[in-house]
Amino acid sequence: MQAKRTRKTLKTTLKTVAAALACATASFAAHAAAAPGEIKIGTLYASSGPFAVASLGQFEGLKFWANNVNKNGGIFVKAYNKKIPVKIVAYDDQSSTATATTLYNQLITQDKVDVLMADFGSVLTSVAVPLAAEHKMLLIDPTGSGANFFTQKTNYLADVSIPASTVWPVPLAQFLLKQGIKRVAIIYDANDFDASQAETMKTELTKGGAAPVFYKSVPTTESNYNVLLHTAKAANPQALLEFGYPPNDIAFLRSLSQSNLHFDMTFTIFPGQLLTLLKKNVGVKSLAYTYTYPTPPLVKYDKVTYGMNTADFVSAFNAAEKKDPNFLDASGYNAGIVVQKMIEDAPKFTQEDFHQALMDMSDKTTTLLGLFKINENGAQLGQSLPVAQLVPNAKGDDLNISVVYPDDHATGKPVFPAPKQ
């Protein structure tokens, strides 16, 4: 009787062990099968059109990151406990939002990418934001900073490499008020990126008792500012601020240089991001004493918690690509390392866990672009942009970046009013 019972217990135990083993094997097999052979990162770039220069820079930075990651065997994916190489799936949108819409759709529905990343800037990102939300995919947004993107809580958007455009001009407005500049003229492009900056600037100046004396928008395609500059001059401003994209900045600064008009202070956005391009097209003399937002690698972050610091990135990029990186190269690389850390930290390989991993990184991670800090709307609130002035060197054949505000970042004092050239 006892022997019979023992045999029965043994049988039951064996059955249980076998079942457990079968379950474990099945689970392991399922787990292993679910691990992708490569992590597909889907993105767009513009090889032509008004955003080509900036977009190609961002794309090069991303490719540089992917090459570096793959050299080391890929990203360590916590969810699968193994390294998996990355593959960039990219299409050319030619700076067209219509083309971009189709191609973002293709990345999501046909290519079934694991990570969706937007093209450069607010215009080309704008069409990806609703698409990503519709398909419940997290959109990694490197440089789309338009205020309209970040008006409500979302799990499907993260601005990773540039502050939301509403916060860009805050230090600049503080600088203007600190300098006692009361008469400010603002010319801005009629798009979300520039209009939101102009609106913030207007609000901040008005709060400080210095409402703009001239406030006009122009089409994003504007290429001739001559008459507009004279109209602005008629308002007798001390400072003239132009918020536009690189082709606008070039046309604006060239028109200003040719016009023989002088303003005590002139500000444009892109000399701080694409200094080489601006120097080539506008010239050192015409750029002298212009104010801008300096961005890495023009300003450097030595102490980082993840990825290369700014100086190391410049050296590595230079060695690999045989050219000096600009901000957009850095922003593409930064988007890559943010994705890398996100995947490394996410407990599961799902869009929801990716988003949560980003939220967990927020305010605790510093990269080559500065502090990574996003809010629940997906807006980047870190990586703040100081104010700098382009000051000619002793020989007058090149420009030095002199950070003039905020005081704790300052490397020089502003030359105000700017001398007549």
Place this chain on the structure above:
Amino acid sequence: MELLAYAVIGGILYGIFFTLVGLGLNLLFGVMRIINLAHGQFIVLGGYLAWTISDRLGLNPLWSIPLSILCAIVIGWPLYRAVVPRLQRSDDPEMLSFILFFGIGQMLTAVTMLLFGADQRSLPEDALGSGSLGLFGQEFPDSWWWAAGVSLTALALLWLYFSRTRLGYATRAVMSERDEAIATGIDVRRVSTIAFVAGLALAGIAGAFVPYLLGSVSPDLGDGLTTTAFAIVIIGSLGNPLGTIVGGLVFGLGTMLMQTYYSSWSNVVPYALLLIIVLIRPSGLLGKAVRLA
């Protein structure tokens, strides 16, 4: 009042330059009934030619003007021979030219991109003089005066060609009534070849001033320039090259006045004017009245 004066004089100078931008397109349509949708890309090529001469050879960009004429002969003549006679033998040459030249334009954009990259390129500011010239107390950069001066010279030469040369008379005859011109023994093919080459040359010459008037030249500018040129031509009169002057001036004045008073609407001007003109006077401001009965 001073702002108005500045906008009006600026608009006239800007408009004279845009007359040159539209002139070649209108000449081609007038003589051959061909719509050159690659016109803007040929202007861009002119801009890159000026940049190459200035940046690579260290010469004044104005040297690109004679070189544009030379290039127009070298490129235009074989291009004409290759495509235009075939187009004109078709049932609907206007529509086919639309498609064909659209394709050529896209190819030229791609080739320019491969050769020069997507970057904007500018010309030295002082190459056309670093100062400014005044008229009625309103000063404009030297480059604007150069652009207007060269445009007026091109217009004067074209007018002399039309009114003082036998080939010019023949060209006007072809523009007026192609079949009758053929019947009277005019060598339409020769006239058309010259008009085609002249159209491309005018586009190339206009391109030399694009970096000064529009800030820089880049491969993507072509389509926008074609659209603007097309609007100017329609406003003036499609098929009448001298009507382009009126179209250019209306465009220039409209743009600059809008920039002064309602800047955010300035790019709507050419298309709003186009719409109004097409509705009120479909043949353009200088077009002949059409009797439908």
